[in-house]
Amino acid sequence: MVSNGGRKLGPGRRGGGILTGKKRREYDEDDVRVRPSRSSRPRTRTRPKHSDAVEGFVVAVDRGRYTCHVGDASITAMRARELGRKSVVVGDHVAIVGDISGAPGALARIVRIAERTSVLRRTADDDDTTNEGRLERVVVANADQLVIVSSLADPPPRTGFIDRCLVAAYDADIDPLLCLTKADLAAPDAVLGYYAELDLPHVLCRPDADLDDLRATLTGRISVLVGHSGVGKSTLVNRLVPAADRAVGAVSAMGRGRHTSTSAVALQLQDEKPSWIIDTPGVRSFGLAHVSAESLLHGFPDLVEATVDCRPGCEHTADDPGCALDAWVAAGHADERRLRSYRRLLASRSGDPDPEAAATDPL
Ligand SMILES: Nc1nc2c(ncn2[C@@H]2O[C@H](COP(=O)(O)OP(=O)(O)OP(=O)(O)O)[C@@H](O)[C@H]2O)c(=O)[nH]1
Ligand SMILES: [Zn+2]
Structure with a gap:
């Protein structure tokens, strides 16, 4: 009988659960160093304690407060100390204990993070003001699809940005979808010609047509939307989830400041299957320094x-x-x-x- 040392391997979407030798350099997902050795902590002491935990889905993160979707309710939680330095990001499936009433002021605790099926990362190389320098950040967990929103005109398409997103998607083992907006203003031929050799699925969006093609690709999945300012991402999000009420056309002066929230927000689509879109207002580019x-x-x-x-x-x-x-x-x-x-x-x-x-x- 071959043993793997009792270590639980991940679902391994990409490598069949193969552990790579190189530990990724990152600060917010430290699973290895903080975990005590097996002998130093009796497992039985912590296990039964959380047998009453409920399952939640992290939809927003703001200054140490995590908004989690539990059943049909929305509750606020913080991280339990036992998570160590392990980060909780939008898209995570978590186990929650404590006050899950959702009442004003109620604060529950996240005690476990489920194994992730995918991890979308970026190197924060656009921010040279931090002491840490270029560090890797997890943007979103468990996404199935990366929707790269690019307008066909005003602003014109930027294939450099799209190529960058494609690398990030393939690196995370997430399906890319090219979503071309403002199709009422220009034809898609030039962009599609550039990607002719790729098996890259695309949809066209315009104000005077429905979004059925796009909706079809979103059904039953977790999709992350990325795009440059002005491409019409907020317009799309509002059409897909009217209750979201994302600001359209408002380019705020804070937009480039380093205090701008770069966190993502998950919004549920009204669909027969559980479908989520994750808007990433602060993610303007994918630093790829962590990609070989x-x-x-x-x-x-x-x-x-x-x-x-x-x-x-x-x-x-x-x-x-x-x-x-x-x-x-x-x-x-x-x-x-x-x-x-x-x-x-x-x-x-x-x-x-x-x-x-x-x-x-x-x-
Ligand atoms: N002609 C045309 N205009 C559009 C379309 N989609 C969005 N717009 C316009 O483009 C402008 C920018 O749209 P937003 O939805 O704010 O773009 P965004 O990508 O969210 O940009 P930020 O808010 O900066 O993140 C607005 O004036 C929209 O009305 C489209 O399909 N066709
Ligand atoms: Zn070569």
């Missing part, structure tokens, strides 16, 4: 095949002599703009100044 160069390639399935011809250790940069990606593009197997985008992300990852950051998008 090889994983970065997964956002570019049209390029990945070429790299079998690269020499071992090839870093796939423009300066890498004999990088097979150049020949691949020269032979017409992939769009040259895709290679440029990949190399831009590679450069931004390592903190190099992005030579094309100020340049317009390839489209």
Whole structure:
């Protein structure tokens, strides 16, 4: 009988539960260091204590207070000390004890976090004001789908942003969906042409048409919406969940301040199956410093095949002599703009100044 040391492996959506050797550098999900060794804490002492815990779903996080959906009620909870440094994020399924009446002022306690089926991360490399520097943050847990909202005009689509989101989605093993808004203002051909080689599903949205296509992809799933300011994300959220009442067109002066909340909010869709959309008002980009160069390639399935011809250790940069990606593009197997985008992300990852950051998008 083969033993795994009594360690419980995760559901392993990606790697079949394989534990990777490299511990991700992060500060808010510390599972390893704070857990006492098995012998130092008798399990029986804590287990029965929480047998009365109820299940909840974390829908919002604000300064140490967690809004949780329990049944059809909404309650406020804090983290129990026994969670240690382990973070609780929107999308987490948790076990809750204490005052779950939902009455004003009632405060319950989160005592357990269920194993996550997916973890969407970003490196906070857009915030160089923190002491910690570039740290990895968990944005959302248990999402099934990343809805990348991009307008076709006003503002024009930015494929660099979309490519970045695609890498984050593939890295988290979450299905991407390209949601193109303002289809009443411009045609989608240029954007769709750029992604022609990818199996990337898309929907078009416009004010004078229903959202049935989009709704169909949201049913029964947890979907995270990301998008630049002004692309019409709030407009979409309001159409999907009228009760949400997200501010539309209001670009506040606080928008770029570091105190702006970057936390996400989960909103339930009126649907026959449990369906949630998670709005991410503060997430304007996905820092990808935590993603390896090889994983970065997964956002570019049209390029990945070429790299079998690269020499071992090839870093796939423009300066890498004999990088097979150049020949691949020269032979017409992939769009040259895709290679440029990949190399831009590679450069931004390592903190190099992005030579094309100020340049317009390839489209
Ligand atoms: N023509 C057209 N305008 C739209 C559409 N969707 C949204 N808008 C307009 O675009 C502007 C920005 O929309 P918002 O929904 O506030 O965009 P947002 O992405 O939430 O932007 P932030 O609030 O900055 O996060 C508003 O004036 C909307 O009325 C669309 O499909 N077509
Ligand atoms: Zn190469």
